[in-house]
Amino acid sequence: MVQSYLGATIFILLNLSFASSTSAFTSQQYSDALTKSILFFEGQRSGKLPANQRLKWRADSALHDGSSANVDLVGGYYDAGDNVKFGLPMAFTTTMLAWSIIEFGENMKSELGNAKEALRWSSDYLVKAATATPGTLYVQVGEPYSDHRCWERPEDMDTPRNVYKVSAQNPGSDVAAETAAALAAASIVFQDSDPSYSHKLLQTARNVFDLADKYRGSYSDSLGSVVCPFYCSYSGYNDELLWGAAWMHRASRDVSYLSYIQSNGHVMGSDDDDFSFSWDDKRAATKVVLAKGFFENKINDFQLYKQHSDNYICSLIPGSPNSQARYTPGGLFYKQGESNLQYVTTSSFLLLTYAKYLDSNGGHASCGSSMVTSETLVVQAKKQIDYILGDNPMKMSYMVGFGDKYPTRVHHRGSSVPSVHDHPGRISCDAGHQYFDSRSPNPNLLVGAIVGGPDGNDNYGDDRSNYSQSEPATYINAPFVGAVAFFSGH
Numbered sequence: 420m421v422q423s424y425l426g427a428t429i430f431i432l433l434n435l436s437f438a439s440s441t442s443a444f445t446s447q448q449y450s451d452a453l454t455k456s457i458l459f460f461e462g463q464r465s466g467k468l469p470a471n472q473r474l475k476w477r478a479d480s481a482l483h484d485g486s487s488a489n490v491d492l493v494g495g496y497y498d499a500g501d502n503v504k505f506g507l508p509m510a511f512t513t514t515m516l517a518w519s520i521i522e523f524g525e526n527m528k529s530e531l532g533n534a535k536e537a538l539r540w541s542s543d544y545l546v547k548a549a550t551a552t553p554g555t556l557y558v559q560v561g562e563p564y565s566d567h568r569c570w571e572r573p574e575d576m577d578t579p580r581n582v583y584k585v586s587a588q589n590p591g592s593d594v595a596a597e598t599a600a601a602l603a604a605a606s607i608v609f610q611d612s613d614p615s616y617s618h619k620l621l622q623t624a625r626n627v628f629d630l631a632d633k634y635r636g637s638y639s640d641s642l643g644s645v646v647c648p649f650y651c652s653y654s655g656y657n658d659e660l661l662w663g664a665a666w667m668h669r670a671s672r673d674v675s676y677l678s679y680i681q682s683n684g685h686v687m688g689s690d691d692d693d694f695s696f697s698w699d700d701k702r703a704a705t706k707v708v709l710a711k712g713f714f715e716n717k718i719n720d721f722q723l724y725k726q727h728s729d730n731y732i733c734s735l736i737p738g739s740p741n742s743q744a745r746y747t748p749g750g751l752f753y754k755q756g757e758s759n760l761q762y763v764t765t766s767s768f769l770l771l772t773y774a775k776y777l778d779s780n781g782g783h784a785s786c787g788s789s790m791v792t793s794e795t796l797v798v799q800a801k802k803q804i805d806y807i808l809g810d811n812p813m814k815m816s817y818m819v820g821f822g823d824k825y826p827t828r829v830h831h832r833g834s835s836v837p838s839v840h841d842h843p844g845r846i847s848c849d850a851g852h853q854y855f856d857s858r859s860p861n862p863n864l865l866v867g868a869i870v871g872g873p874d875g876n877d878n879y880g881d882d883r884s885n886y887s888q889s890e891p892a893t894y895i896n897a898p899f900v901g902a903v904a905f906f907s908g909h
């Protein structure tokens with residue numbers, strides 16, 4: 420890229436503060452947080468637990484999932500504090516776990532194996548969901564209304580385990596393309612260590628992407644109140660189609676996906692800037708993935724993705740001319756009250772990943788006439804990760820089991836009701852509410868869970884009933900795994 424640097428302002432102040440400040444945490448502490456962030460996924464496991472399960476208070480659950488449709492849908496993850504297996508956030512979680520390993524697996528050292536196990540737990544499930552019935556993708560197990568009414572351990576669950584699917588007749592391009600992205604990204608992770616599994620993941624991804632692309636429609640329209648308002652696809656499906664194609668291209672190097680991106684990019688949202696990244700909206704992250712294509716393969720058509728990635732990154736940097744993001748007085752990126760930390764972990768992951776891509780290219784981000792270096796992006800991400808881990812006005816960690824002070828009344832059925840090992844008798848749907856209402860700390864530590872987080876004034880109530888603050892979710896943790904791995908290795 421030829422560009423005049425005349426008149427460019429470098430963000431020197433931010434760089435200096437990086438060099439001179441002492442870190443709030445040691446690399447051992449980041450490693451501890453990495454270990455715990457992965458361990459959390461064991462608490463969310465559905466299905467038959469393996470002998471090496473480390474979170475011991477959990478047991479087997481939902482062993483007949485899929486049987487109502489005569490298919491095997493045992494396994495996968497519960498999304499958050501309930502016991503439904505929601506396909507869209509599960510696929511997104513899988514994509515982000517895989518991307519975390521792809522970019523920062525080198526920094527994970529002894530945790531790499533555990534991270535790959537966490538990924539495989541959901542990629543195995545997604546393969547089942549995509550191959551059980553040809554032309555169909557199963558996208559949810561569990562009836563959300565009856566599930567949410569109950570406060571029940573997954574091991575006791577007796578609410579309907581309805582099975583929901585998308586197909587040519589009932590399209591779901593959003594959930595299917597996200598599933599393709601997840602399988603494609605996972606295939607990259609297992610390329611060397613398990614080539615035949617990797618091949619199967621990629622082949623399944625191709626089929627699911629075809630389903631998503633050929634039969635267009637939103638799963639919110641096909642499935643209605645079963646997925647909305649829980650994981651309604653508010654942003655539509657174009658963002659997932661482009662994101663899916665980007666991962667298909669990265670995993671397969673197949674030029675057909677490149678032409679797909681080149682011919683569909685404009686209509687699929689590459690022109691608008693959007694400043695959030697979540698299980699619903701993939702636009703910002705797609706641009707970052709495609710910017711890598713511009714850096715590495717000199718695909719000139721992709722220069723616009725570098726520009727859009729810059730715009731996204733600039734929106735996050737306080738003081739940059741294009742700054743858009745809101746921060747709490749304590750410095751936390753603040754998007755919204757409900758489950759805000761999901762936006763903090765996704766944006767921190769993108770900052771670090773883009774910093775890595777810029778570094779490999781010797782480049783920088785352009786924010787108006789200012790230059791922002793990769794170090795600035797790292798500083799910004801580090802502030803956010805440190806805030807989550809305890810460098811904040813409440814002086815508490817938002818990760819369960821990390822540090823001296825952390826959330827104790829997490830909005831999570833399995834964690835708040837006594838373990839089946841301590842209390843083997845059934846605790847029914849209604850009987851569980853006494854544990855929900857209790858002021859006592861949860862009896863089972865959901866180690867590593869990052870909760871929704873504090874409000875816009877850095878206050879946190881540690882209140883089980885305020886799920887906006889106290890509920891953990893797999894998609895909050897998944898990008899954190901990569902981000903904290905980066906700091907554990909630096």
Ligand SMILES: *[C@@H]1O[C@H](CO)[C@@H](O)[C@H](O)[C@H]1NC(C)=O
Pocket residue numbers: 756757872873874875880882885887888
């Ligand atoms: C619940 O959490 C939200 C989001 O952080 C916050 O704005 C609200 O004040 C909390 N409600 C109570 C009753 O604490």
